[in-house]
Amino acid sequence: MLTLRRTSLKEFLKSKFTEIDPNIFPKKAKIIGHVALVKFQDERIDLKELGKAVAEFYPTVKTVLRLQGVTGKLRQPVVELIYGDPNAETIHKEYGYKFMIDVSKLMLCLGNSYERLRTAKSVRFGEVIVDMFAGVGQFSIPCAAISKPSKVYAIEINEEAYKYLKINTILNNVEHIVEPMLGDCKELTPTLGRVADRIIMGYFGGTIEALPAALSVVKPGGATIHFHELVSKGTGKDELWNRISELCLRLGYTSTLICSRVVKSYSATREHVVIEFKAKPLNNLLTGTFK
Ligand SMILES: C[S@@+](CC[C@H](N)C(=O)[O-])C[C@H]1O[C@@H](n2cnc3c(N)ncnc32)[C@H](O)[C@@H]1O
Secondary structure, eight states: OOOOOOSOHHHHHHHHOTTSOGGGSOSOOEEETTEEEEOOOOOSSOHHHHHHHHHHHSTTOOEEEEEEEEETTTTEEEEEEEEEOSOOEEEEEETTEEEEEETTTOOOOGGGHHHHHHHHHHOOTTOEEEETTOTTTTTHHHHHHHHOOSEEEEEEOOHHHHHHHHHHHHHTTOTTTEEEEESOHHHHGGGGOSOBSEEEEOOOSSGGGGHHHHHTTBOTTOEEEEEEEEEETTTHHHHHHHHHHHHHHHTTEEEEEEEEEEEEEOSSSEEEEEEEEEEEEHHHHHHTOOO
């Protein structure tokens, strides 16, 4: 029998709640494993009814959470259960890799998935990587699994995320490559010494504050840095690159742009960008000891 795919969650909700202003409905939910997250501000509808309808639209969903916001430097979600099983611990699959996460306590950004794959594919065999804002392993795990670096130091400050980071390295069979480290990357990174071929700074809202720590682990021959930040649409990316290269120079490093790209639109005025560049200590250039 031919079943017709409904066009969108919004269309489905419009057909269910005909008496409600259709403009209030979300276009879609974010689906992570068995959990759906919906952003919904309006109080003109019974939230339990809305949750039930969302679960009806997405047949694999067992839990529906209303996302009210994201707070603090650790970017923790504020959610309310509006349907189903209160257990929001689930497994999200991305390009064949498994990420266990408790969606009621941690955020997982699906809009960055292509950038995670692109980064993982740019890693070369045998590299040493420092993933300074590791989360639950979104960058560390595909890097380790796809490109076989010799080591990935995965630093995460949030104990809850660190717990899943450790689990996820085992789930994806990369525990011999990825070394999870609990703590502030600004403090832990410099303890590693000059080991890094590649440094991933997958964070926004003050990434530049961690750049001195990142530079402190750059190998004498240089390292590639993937620097993420939110910027104003338009000239923001160029302004950010100027700030990065000025700081590198002030700290005694050359910086050579490899590429920059928009990861995703964040709001009407801001976008999430990544700037990929090569940093090299200047004193090695002066003494001629660089590789
Ligand atoms: C937005 S998540 C991004 C995760 C992953 N890098 C990605 O881009 O998909 C940022 C992560 O950085 C962690 N974090 C924030 N400040 C940190 C710090 N100073 N040191 C280590 N981790 C930090 C947060 O707890 C969070 O898990």
